[in-house]
Amino acid sequence: MQSDVELLLKLQVIDYDLGELERSKEYLPDMMNNLNREIEESQKKFDETNAALEEAKVTQKNLELEISAREAELKKYQQQMMTIKTNKEYDALVAEIDSVKNEMAVKEQELLATMEQIEKLEKELPELEAKAAQVKENNTKQLEILQNKIDSIGDKKAEKDALRQEIIAQIPKPVLSVYERVRKGKGSTVVVSVKKRSCSACHKALTPKLVQEIRRNNGIHTCESCGRLLYWDDDNSD
Numbered sequence: 001m002q003s004d005v006e007l008l009l010k011l012q013v014i015d016y017d018l019g020e021l022e023r024s025k026e027y028l029p030d031m032m033n034n035l036n037r038e039i040e041e042s043q044k045k046f047d048e049t050n051a052a053l054e055e056a057k058v059t060q061k062n063l064e065l066e067i068s069a070r071e072a073e074l075k076k077y078q079q080q081m082m083t084i085k086t087n088k089e090y091d092a093l094v095a096e097i098d099s100v101k102n103e104m105a106v107k108e109q110e111l112l113a114t115m116e117q118i119e120k121l122e123k124e125l126p127e128l129e130a131k132a133a134q135v136k137e138n139n140t141k142q143l144e145i146l147q148n149k150i151d152s153i154g155d156k157k158a159e160k161d162a163l164r165q166e167i168i169a170q171i172p173k174p175v176l177s178v179y180e181r182v183r184k185g186k187g188s189t190v191v192v193s194v195k196k197r198s199c200s201a202c203h204k205a206l207t208p209k210l211v212q213e214i215r216r217n218n219g220i221h222t223c224e225s226c227g228r229l230l231y232w233d234d235d236n237s238d
Ligand SMILES: [Zn+2]
Pocket: 199, 200, 201, 202, 203, 204, 223, 224, 225, 226, 227, 228
C-alpha cells in the first residue's frame, strides 16, 4: 500500500511529463521550422553567389567585347592619321583618339574589378556548396528525429493518461481535489518537501508542531503561505 504522498509524488511526475508532451506539440514544429529554414538559407546563399558569379562572367565578356571594339576604333584612327592633310583634321583626330583611350581606360578598370570579383566568388562558391550540403545532411537527420518524436506524442500521452487514471483511483477524492486546485494555481510544483523546517517552494517557516506531523507522515498537510502540499523527504528534509 502506497501512502497518499507517494501517490501524489508519482502523479506530479506524470503531470509534469504530460505538460512536457503538450508543450512539445508547440516547440517541436518550431524546431523543425528552424532546421528547414537553415537548409533553405544555406542553399539560397549558394544559389545567390552562383548567380552573382554567372552575372559577373557575362559582365566580363561584355567589357572585353567593348574594349576590343575600342581597340579596332583606335586602329582605324591611327590609319586615318597617315592620310591627314590639315592641322584642323589632325586636331580633330587626336581628340577622337584621346576620347577613345579614356573610354578604354574606364572599361579596363571595370574589367579588372569584375575579374577580382569573379576570383572572390569562385573561391567562395565551393565553400558555400559544402556548407549547404553539410547543413542539409545534419538537419535532415535532426528533422527525422523530431518527426518521430511528434509522431509518438499521441502514444506517449495515452500511456501517461492510463497511468494517471491508475494512480488517481488510489488517491482519496478530497486529497486529489486539493492537489488539482494547487496545480491550477501554482503549476507543476504541487507536492514539495520540508527544508530547514520551511516550505521548500515559498520558504515560509513552519511551526514545530506542523513539522512534527509532516515528519510522522500523519495525513496531508498544506503550507499556510502558498497552499502547496508538504511532505517529509527522509533523504533531503531537515
Ligand atoms: Zn509554501
